[in-house]
Structures are given as C-alpha cells and as structure tokens.
Amino acid sequence: MGSVLTNLKPALLWHHFDEIRKIPHCSKQEALLAKYVLSIAEKNGIDSKQDTVGNIVIQKPASMGCEKAISIVIQSHLDMVCEKNADVDHDFTKDPIQVKIEGEWVTACGTTLGADNGIGMAAALAVLEDSNLRHGPLELLFTVDEESGLTGAGHLKPDFLHGRTLLNLDSEEEGSFFIGCAGGGDTELTLPIKRLASDEGEHLCVVFSGCRGGHSGIDIHTGRGNAIQLLARLLFNLKIPFNLINLEGGNKHNAIPREASATVVVPKTDVDKFKRKVKDRFQEIRFEYKTVEKEMTLNISPASRDKTPPMKPEFSELLLAILLAIPHGVLAMSQEIPDLVETSNNLAIIRTKENEVTISTSSRSSVGSALEAARTKIEAIGKLGGAQIKHLEGYPAWTPNLQSPLLNTMKTIYQKLVGKKPEVKAIHAGLECGIIGEKYPEMDMISFGPDLKHPHSPDEKVHIGSVERFWKLLVATLENLSQQQ
Ligand SMILES: [Zn+2]
Known part of the structure; x- marks a missing residue:
C-alpha cells in the first residue's frame, strides 16, 4: 500500500523519507535508523563505517571522470525531537510517524514530523543511490544525538573525515545560506x-x-x-x-x-x-x-x-x-x-x-x-x-567567513538556478558545524535546506516544492564542485 508521499518529487528522496518516518529515531535511540542507513550503503556495494558513539560515514566514490575532484562531506543528523500533543496516542519507540499532506506542506498527525533532519538524511541517501549524478568523492556523514546536546558531533574523531568541504543539510529556510553560529x-x-x-x-x-x-x-x-x-x-x-x-x-x-x-x-x-x-x-x-x-x-x-x-x-x-x-x-x-x-x-x-x-x-x-x-x-x-x-565547559563558535570559496561557489549556482541572490546568514545558537569546525579547522562549511516550519513541535511541517528546489541545488552544487580539484 502506497503512502501519501508516494507521488511526490524527487521520488527517491521522498521514498527514503517515507522509510525513515517508519523507523523510530528519537535522540539517543538512533540504532534502528543507523541500521537502515548502513543497509542502503551495503545494498549499493558502497563502503561505510560507524564510530563508537554511532556516527556513520558512507564513502561514495566519484562518478566517472571526476575522480580527481575535491572530496565533499554531506552531513545530516540521525535523530529527531519527539514531541506529541497530549491527546495523541503515539509511542515514539515503536510507532511510525503518521503523515499527511496539507496544501503545499507535509506534516504529521499530532506529533513532530522528523523532517528535521529526515529530509536532509533522505537527500543524502538519494545522492547515494542516484547513479545519474556527477560528483567527486563523497562522504555522507550521519551524526547521532544532535538535538539533545550535539554530542555525536562532539565525539567525531579527527581522522573520521577526509574531505575539507562540508554541506550541512540541517537548515530550515529555503533561499538562505547559513555560514556561522554562536559558541x-x-x-x-x-x-x-x-x-x-x-x-x-x-x-x-x-x-x-x-x-x-x-x-x-x-x-x-x-x-x-x-x-x-x-x-x-x-x-x-x-x-x-x-x-x-x-x-x-x-x-x-x-x-x-x-x-x-x-x-x-x-x-x-x-x-x-x-x-x-x-x-x-x-x-x-x-x-x-x-x-x-x-x-x-x-x-x-x-x-x-x-x-x-x-x-x-x-x-x-x-x-x-x-x-x-x-x-x-x-x-x-x-x-x-x-x-x-x-x-x-x-x-x-x-x-x-x-x-x-x-x-x-x-x-x-x-x-x-x-x-x-x-x-x-x-x-x-x-x-x-x-x-x-x-x-562550565562551552561549545565552539562557527565564525562566519564571507570569503569562503564554498559560499561563493554556491551563491553563483543559486543565482543561476533561481534568478536571485540567496540570503547569507548566521544564527545566534549552537550548530553541529561549530563543533565540526573546531575538530577540522580547515573545513569550509555551509548549511542549507528546504522550508521547514515549527520544528521540534507537533506543528512541524515541510514545504513540498522547496524540497524539490533544495534537491536541485544540492545536485547542481555537487556537479559544480566535481570540476574543482
Ligand atoms: Zn536539526
């Protein structure tokens, strides 16, 4: 039986989101979803590794002819905030998230939807399975426990990643590029x-x-x-x-x-x-x-x-x-x-x-x-x-760098794709990029995503059209970066 998400585009991304929402994955309970992610890598014959806290990296080789391109890290987080309305009967440890389409949006039925960061994960898995894309060597990073203290990122070992360019897919505003956060x-x-x-x-x-x-x-x-x-x-x-x-x-x-x-x-x-x-x-x-x-x-x-x-x-x-x-x-x-x-x-x-x-x-x-x-x-x-x-022990800032090569590349791509300039922003709160940047000081990072409203609450919803445009931006970015050595 197909779900209400079956006919949405891009089909591969929504297929993975549909699978993700069926698997419980509250913060600190990501093991089942990690298994799913690893199974997709295995099914496609692609190497992956998992560290002791549960972070995963899947190493997808470059597409033909792009082997010399720079390595790109694509990052999302495995966990979601589990909140529900008092009158909803839902067990987050075993029940699938029930979803529905309301106008231009996908939302859940009285619970958080997990589009934060399920859409990011689904996009990464779609990149993994889509053989028509042009890209350099990719590392698909899935971190645990972002929502309850960024501890997955906090445990990343300095040799876990090789790429020094990172696309974080955990933002909630289409048309905005985030390039900094507060420590x-x-x-x-x-x-x-x-x-x-x-x-x-x-x-x-x-x-x-x-x-x-x-x-x-x-x-x-x-x-x-x-x-x-x-x-x-x-x-x-x-x-x-x-x-x-x-x-x-x-x-x-x-x-x-x-x-x-x-x-x-x-x-x-x-x-x-x-x-x-x-x-x-x-x-x-x-x-x-x-x-x-x-x-x-x-x-x-x-x-x-x-x-x-x-x-x-x-x-x-x-x-x-x-x-x-x-x-x-x-x-x-x-x-x-x-x-x-x-x-x-x-x-x-x-x-x-x-x-x-x-x-x-x-x-x-x-x-x-x-x-x-x-x-x-x-x-x-x-x-x-x-x-x-x-x-008390703090967490590091991600200091905005307006000269970032990645930012300038993506601004050009966005302008071509959408016909206007993206907004370049930073937020006054902690993000995983701050922690990753402390461990990998040379990492050039940017965070972007589709339109997502009311994350962390039962009103959470994601805009369907923005997901498709987010996907196109991701694909175009990978293609452009595949020409950089
Ligand atoms: Zn998030």
Whole structure:
C-alpha cells in the first residue's frame, strides 16, 4: 500500500523519507535508523563505517571522470525531537510517524514530523543511490544525538573525515545560506550568604511573573523582560530597611527567565511603604515594557515565617547589586552580517540555599574571543562581589567567513538556478558545524535546506516544492564542485 508521499518529487528522496518516518529515531535511540542507513550503503556495494558513539560515514566514490575532484562531506543528523500533543496516542519507540499532506506542506498527525533532519538524511541517501549524478568523492556523514546536546558531533574523531568541504543539510529556510553560529558557555557565581541571627518583622513573598521568556539565543534581541533582573530592580536601593531571605528565578540556562520570587522580612511599621514603593516601581517597568511584555504581573502576599533567618542587610544589597550588574541581552551586533546578534548574555537562574546563593549565566558569541570576553566580564563582576566563579565547559563558535570559496561557489549556482541572490546568514545558537569546525579547522562549511516550519513541535511541517528546489541545488552544487580539484 502506497503512502501519501508516494507521488511526490524527487521520488527517491521522498521514498527514503517515507522509510525513515517508519523507523523510530528519537535522540539517543538512533540504532534502528543507523541500521537502515548502513543497509542502503551495503545494498549499493558502497563502503561505510560507524564510530563508537554511532556516527556513520558512507564513502561514495566519484562518478566517472571526476575522480580527481575535491572530496565533499554531506552531513545530516540521525535523530529527531519527539514531541506529541497530549491527546495523541503515539509511542515514539515503536510507532511510525503518521503523515499527511496539507496544501503545499507535509506534516504529521499530532506529533513532530522528523523532517528535521529526515529530509536532509533522505537527500543524502538519494545522492547515494542516484547513479545519474556527477560528483567527486563523497562522504555522507550521519551524526547521532544532535538535538539533545550535539554530542555525536562532539565525539567525531579527527581522522573520521577526509574531505575539507562540508554541506550541512540541517537548515530550515529555503533561499538562505547559513555560514556561522554562536559558541556558548555557562558561568556560575556562588556567594556564601551572611545571615542575621534572628528576624523581626513581617514576612512577604514578592513574585514577578508573566514575562514571555523564550530561547536565550534566538530570542535574546527581542527586548523581553528578564524576571530575575526586574525583580532585583524592584528591590534594590529601596531605602526601607527590609532583608532578603531568599531569591529564586529561572529554570533553564538557555531560556530567558519568565518568573522570579523573593521572600523578604520587612519591619511592621514599613510594610505599607514597602508595598507602595515596590508597586510604583513595577508600574514604571510595565510602562517601559508595554509593547513587548503585556502579561507582566507583580504579586506581594504574606508569607509564612521561615526557619531560615534573613540575610544581613549589606549582603541583601550586594546580591541585588550583582544581579543588576550582570549584563543581560545583546552585547554586540555583527558588523558583517545584517541583523546577526554577535554576542549576548542571559542571566538565567538564581537559587538560594541556607548558606549560599548560586547565579547561573549563559553567554554566546559567534566570535570565540568575544565569548571569552563576555564570560570574563561576568567573572569580574562576581569577583567584585566576592563570589566563587565556575566556567562550565562551552561549545565552539562557527565564525562566519564571507570569503569562503564554498559560499561563493554556491551563491553563483543559486543565482543561476533561481534568478536571485540567496540570503547569507548566521544564527545566534549552537550548530553541529561549530563543533565540526573546531575538530577540522580547515573545513569550509555551509548549511542549507528546504522550508521547514515549527520544528521540534507537533506543528512541524515541510514545504513540498522547496524540497524539490533544495534537491536541485544540492545536485547542481555537487556537479559544480566535481570540476574543482
Ligand atoms: Zn536539526
């Protein structure tokens, strides 16, 4: 029985996508799909190898007459994000993804589709099986575990690949060529808390919530409120003798914090004044953010008496000062690529224990030294406040190179094929190319793909016409590169 994908073009690509969607392949569970990929190589009598973590490379020899051409790596990732709507009965460990055609798009029935990166894989397998293409020696690289931490790319051995030109098929915007990504790294500041022996006054809980949050890379330039920093702003320098007991906010290092709360002790005679001043400041903030944040809320409510005594007043003030001093948002825009955030920082999480408070930040930059500078700035702020500083292991940037020979070749091909210029972009988030570029510093890379909307969500869909044009671009690129030695 044919599936709804049977009549789509290019037939070979869609045939492989149809097979891929039937095989479970959530992140860290790629073994069955790896087996399928290897079986296609074997069926075609083509050499392949797999490393200890599961990454695969298939070595397709050059087509006749192109043996002297440069080697090209074609890369896609084996895993998909497995998300479904609550009302859908689907077991990602064994059920095939159910697909349907809606207008010009292919989508799934209440689950992620896996077009990220199933279309890329299917294109690579179609290249493998299509004997009519002209190309130099090819290495078809399939990495594991891209979606949950880029660990497949992270384990690539320096001798796994021979080519020094790489086409990454994991982008989601037809007509855009991606030539860079941000590196990133988290920094943790830990401060020993100085507390009073006892507490006097009324306990209040101050909750700042309703910020939009979002991804700390992709959404960092949108000017959304950082709940932790805004709460610190409400409380800093209030000129009322209150003390903090705790301050909590944020959940993930890569998300802009949407909510933060503080428990405070306020002298009984100052409670009304405290509430009034904090509420006045909140109204000012709401006004400032009126176009971006429409749901910001402040709630001050009585809190039950805490076992933990309040922080010393000078420590409360120091903590709030540090939270205000840590930069949040865009630190620099790229001078080369329009609208690209080059460097940013997210004040991500704060957690209070009885004896210490930990503040976590997440920095990103597409320039390695600028990333280090951003992290050093946070270290400096921490040092001024007497914090212990821990830099967690980061991931490398893929710094855009507008002089890349591959980019210039592909721009010419695209112009000929489509009749207009492609957009050249970079993204302010981590990609496998960043990691591959660190292991193979001479690798000339580009990332492109068909139009894909809402990846990682059950609304994921891929545009059918763009897949065909993506295929033509890939084929034309391989043919052009087969003339380069
Ligand atoms: Zn992907």
